[in-house]
Amino acid sequence: MISISETAGEKIHEMLAxxxxxxxxxxxxxxxxxxxxxxxxxxxxxxxxxxxxxxDVRGLKVVVDSESMRYLQGLEIxxxxxxxxxxxxxxxxxATRTCGCGSSFRTATEAGKPDSxx
Numbered sequence: 001m002i003s004i005s006e007t008a009g010e011k012i013h014e015m016l017a018x019x020x021x022x023x024x025x026x027x028x029x030x031x032x033x034x035x036x037x038x039x040x041x042x043x044x045x046x047x048x049x050x051x052x053x054x055x056d057v058r059g060l061k062v063v064v065d066s067e068s069m070r071y072l073q074g075l076e077i078x079x080x081x082x083x084x085x086x087x088x089x090x091x092x093x094x095a096t097r098t099c100g101c102g103s104s105f106r107t108a109t110e111a112g113k114p115d116s117x118x
Contacts, residue, residue, distance in 0.1 A: 034104020037112025
């Protein structure tokens, strides 16, 4: 299960509305890279695949491919405002190490492949 805070949900709904395209949904995934080895990916998509898991979170259609889902069980997404603007934050109970910016992680069983420039 993935959870999205009220603040993050409102921001995502607002961003989806600004896109003005029908059938868009939020896609969340994981790929190799980043300073810790695995990186989060989050964006809008309109193409669903056979191996996708479809969730309804705060009235949002959230889609996660089956490979990424094993890293994202229990993920909490929030949105924080700051003096420099704002951004989404990820709180992942599966992460045993994260980078300073919070966009990459590793788990106890998967180190991924860190970027060479980190």
